[in-house]
Amino acid sequence: MSTIKLLVTGSTPVxxxxxxxxxxxxxxxxxxxxxxxxxxxxxxxxxxxxxxTGTVVVVVSGSPGLIDAELRKAVAKAMVIRSTGR
Incomplete structure (x- = not known):
């Protein structure tokens, strides 16, 4: 685990x-x-x-539950698009 402190727009540290x-x-x-x-x-x-997968990289970010539920579908869709060009 690592921690990074940064400052975003304004004065609120994140x-x-x-x-x-x-x-x-x-x-x-x-x-x-x-x-x-x-x-x-x-x-x-x-x-x-x-x-x-090969030369295709799929990166997804979001709610942990949503990512867990939809990751396989996202990778499969990217591979179909890669193989068919659509």
Whole structure:
């Protein structure tokens, strides 16, 4: 786990913590992280997952539950587009 502090527009500091998490074995390579953004006493968690299949890389970010539910569909769709050109 790593933590980065940064300053965004204005004067509100934002702390971003990253944590590597397991991802389904899809494609040739895969990587997934939970990003926790904390600012002004509020926090939000975003999951970012990348999957490489051959020369195609699919990167999705969003709600952890949504990413888990839709990742296979996103990778499959990218491969269909790659193979058909549409």
């Amino acid at each position: 702390t971003v913590t990253t944590q590597k998490v397991l991802v389904a074995r899809l494609g040739d390579e895969q990587s997934s992280h939970l990003l926790t953004f904390v600012a002004g006493g509020r926090s939000i968690i975003v999951k970012q997952t990348a999957v490489r």
